[in-house]
Amino acid sequence: MLRTTLATALLAAGMMLAAHSAQAQCKSFAKNKCVPGLHPYKFNETFNGAQLSPGEEAEVNLTFYSGQEYRVMVCVHQILGEVNWKLVDQNNKIVFESMADDPKTHFDFKAAATTQLRVVVWVPSKPKTDMVHMGCVAIMVGFKE
Amino acid sequence: MTTKRISRLVLPMALLALLAGCGGNQQPQDTLTTDAADSLAQSERMGRTRKIFYNIPSPMETAALLKKAGANYQGAILNDVKNVDKYTAASKQALNLGVYGADLSYASVFNHTQESMFYTSCARRLADKLGVTSAFSDSTLELMEKHQNDRDKLLDIISETYWDMDRYLKVNDRDNISALMIAGGWVEGLYVATQVAKANTTPELRQRIAEQKLSLGDLLSLMETYGTDDQALNGVREDLKALSALYADVGGGGGGVTATQENGVVVIGAEGGAATLTDAQLAAITEKAAAIRNTYIN
Numbered sequence: 459m460l461r462t463t464l465a466t467a468l469l470a471a472g473m474m475l476a477a478h479s480a481q482a483q484c485k486s487f488a489k490n491k492c493v494p495g496l497h498p499y500k501f502n503e504t505f506n507g508a509q510l511s512p513g514e515e516a517e518v519n520l521t522f523y524s525g526q527e528y529r530v531m532v533c534v535h536q537i538l539g540e541v542n543w544k545l546v547d548q549n550n551k552i553v554f555e556s557m558a559d560d561p562k563t564h565f566d567f568k569a570a571a572t573t574q575l576r577v578v579v580w581v582p583s584k585p586k587t588d589m590v591h592m593g594c595v596a597i598m599v600g601f602k603e
Numbered sequence: 604m605t606t607k608r609i610s611r612l613v614l615p616m617a618l619l620a621l622l623a624g625c626g627g628n629q630q631p632q633d634t635l636t637t638d639a640a641d642s643l644a645q646s647e648r649m650g651r652t653r654k655i656f657y658n659i660p661s662p663m664e665t666a667a668l669l670k671k672a673g674a675n676y677q678g679a680i681l682n683d684v685k686n687v688d689k690y691t692a693a694s695k696q697a698l699n700l701g702v703y704g705a706d707l708s709y710a711s712v713f714n715h716t717q718e719s720m721f722y723t724s725c726a727r728r729l730a731d732k733l734g735v736t737s738a739f740s741d742s743t744l745e746l747m748e749k750h751q752n753d754r755d756k757l758l759d760i761i762s763e764t765y766w767d768m769d770r771y772l773k774v775n776d777r778d779n780i781s782a783l784m785i786a787g788g789w790v791e792g793l794y795v796a797t798q799v800a801k802a803n804t805t806p807e808l809r810q811r812i813a814e815q816k817l818s819l820g821d822l823l824s825l826m827e828t829y830g831t832d833d834q835a836l837n838g839v840r841e842d843l844k845a846l847s848a849l850y851a852d853v854g855g856g857g858g859g860v861t862a863t864q865e866n867g868v869v870v871i872g873a874e875g876g877a878a879t880l881t882d883a884q885l886a887a888i889t890e891k892a893a894a895i896r897n898t899y900i901n
Contacts, residue, residue, distance in 0.1 A: 469618065485770045503661035503762050505769065508654055518656030519824075521817045522871065524810075525670055547860040554862075571816045571873035573860050595655065601664065 484509055485596035492533035492596050495563065499600025501530040507596035508536065516582040518597050522569040529600040531564040532556070532579055535593035543579040543597075558582050626628055657825035659785050660818050662701075662708035663762055665792040669709070672807035676713040681706040681795070682900045687725045693733060694835030697780045698899045700729040701787025705766060711758055716751045723747055723761075730768060731770045733780060737772035739764055781834050782826065786839045787899055789822055793846075794896040797889035809885060813878035816850040823847055842895045849887045853880060 484507050493501050506518045522528055532543045545565060547553060553575060556562040569592035577597050585592075660668075682702050682893055690696045707722035723744065730739040750756040772781040793815055800808050819890070826840045858873040 464703055486736050489766065489770075500758075501762065502664050503765050504658050505766065506656040506658055507898050514654070516654040516656060521821070522812075522878065523662065523814065525671065526668075540855070547858070549859045551859060552862060554869075564636070565869075567862075567869040567871050568865075569893070571860075571877060572810075572817070573858075573871060573873045574817055575871075594769075597680050599658075 460478050462474060474497045477577045479539060484596070487535060487594045487600065488533060488596040492531065495531055495569055496529055496600035498526070499566075499602055502599045502601055504599065505596065506598070507533075507594055509592045510579075510581050510595045511592045512516055512538070512581050513583040515578060516595060516597070517576055517578045520571065520577050521574050524569050524572045527566070527568045529556075529564050529566050530577060531600070533594075533596045533598055535564070535595070537591050538581055538593035538595070541579055541595060543547050543574040545577055548594060549572065555580060580584070621635065630756075657821050657828070659825065661762075661765065661794075662705040662788045662860060663712065663758065663765070664793055665705070665789075665796075666708040666712040668800065668811055669792075669808070670712050670798055672811045673803075673805040674796070674808055675803060676709070676715060677799055677802065678710070678715065678718055680798045681709065681718075681722075682791070683723075684721045686724050686900055687728050690729065690732070692835075693780065694783055695899070696729045696732050697783035698787035698835075700726060700733065700768075701784040701789070702791040702896070702900060703729065704784070705788040705791035705795065709792075711754070711761055714754050716757075718753060719757065720747070727782075735768050735771050738767040758890050766841075776785060779829070779836055782829065783835060783839065786822065786826065786843070789818065790842070790892065790896050790899065793892045797892050799884070800885065801889060804885075808879050810877055812885065812888065813853050813880045816847075817849055817893050820848060821842065840877065842898075846888065846891055846895070847893055853878060853884060 485505060488505055488507050506516075508516060510516060520530070531546060532541065534541050540561040542556065542558050545553040546554040554565045554567075556565075579595055579597060581595065619722050636700070679829040682699065687703070688697050703722050707719055707726055710718040710722055716778070727739050727744060746759060747760050750760065766785075770780055772778070772784070772873060785793060792846050793812070795807065808864070818830065823843050825839070826836065826843060829836050829840075831837055854876070861872040861874060
């Protein structure tokens with residue numbers, strides 16, 4: 459009984475450490491590998507990212523202000539391969555789309571009016587194997603002052 | 604459908620659940636459908652994990668927008684640096700780390716170097732008290748002093764420090780502190796904008812204040828993802844709800860968009876009009892923002 463409890467506690471602690479480590483790695487990945495890709499736009503300092511696995515999706519609402527130029531970038535760890543992502547407005551109309559078979563790393567635009575757009579990222583599913591690949595997906599925004 | 608809060612506030616337990624749950628019964632789906640609503644509906648049907656991120660404009664971005672809107676610099680409205688020692692509760696320290704961070708961004712964007720260094724010092728002291736010293740080290744201070752006359756470099760260092768602090772807090776399971784810091788910075792940004800507008804209202808500045816309705820909605824969504832155990836977060840949530848009520852009738856600034864090409868550049872426009880504020884709305888928001896902010900700094 460005691461041994462089982464101890465093993466469970468150790469497993470939970472190990473998984474917690476792994477989760478912390480994964481999140482730290484994701485932020486380091488975004489900082490080191492993704493932020494430079496925003497150049498010449500200035501990073502807006504907001505990290506939107508997490509470890510995803512095939513079949514999972516993530517979304518974020520972003521506010522863009524009139525008169526500003528922006529770069530929206532989806533940066534993915536190579537272990538995941540290419541992902542699908544798109545920008546949609548509040549009526550779910552697609553403004554920009556990047557599919558895994560024809561990937562684009564970023565979308566540049568000028569906001570003539572202030573608006574909110576939603577970025578939806580979807581990691582394509584892969585044939586089931588014993589290995590579960592998880593990798594960092596970061597949604598980054600840069601702007602020009 | 605499983606919805607998890609990640610991003611700006613990442614709960615390790617959510618990640619734990621995510622790790623434990625990955626590789627489960629996921630249905631094959633190789634490409635996005637072309638309609639977002641349909642894709643989300645599919646996601647719900649299939650029980651796929653969907654993660655929601657909440658993006659709040661950083662103090663630096665807000666300060667840059669203010670400058671572009673014609674705002675001027677008013678150092679007297681910022682939080683007094685002498686207040687820094689009276690914040691003993693962690694919640695106050697976190698809120699005022701956000702407040703001083705916003706003041707630092709405002710001073711730096713408007714190129715007020717001396718004030719920038721003062722606010723850096725305040726932010727550093729609060730970071731120390733909160734145990735975030737490793738993200739705001741002596742070398743950061745030295746770097747800022749070295750580049751204090753190079754505005755762009757200084758802004759880069761401040762941005763990186765903000766990023767490192769936020770990262771440190773989240774990785775170390777202190778999401779609540781991070782949330783309070785973000786909320787404090789946002790409230791200070793609104794306070795500064797409304798106080799500057801009192802002295803010099805330009806249509807652009809008024810529009811920017813109106814548009815904060817959008818980021819306030821995101822901030823509230825973020826705060827709603829927390830439980831009700833943390834009294835400080837509960838208080839901030841109520842403050843934001845009170846502000847949101849004042850914004851309820853503010854129109855524009857959302858809805859559908861149009862996309863056109865101009866000289867090879869994609870231009871995104873809105874189908875609705877620009878956000879606007881009546882004098883009464885502006886006065887009410889100004890008064891409420893000041894009242895809330897004063898409870899944070901005192």
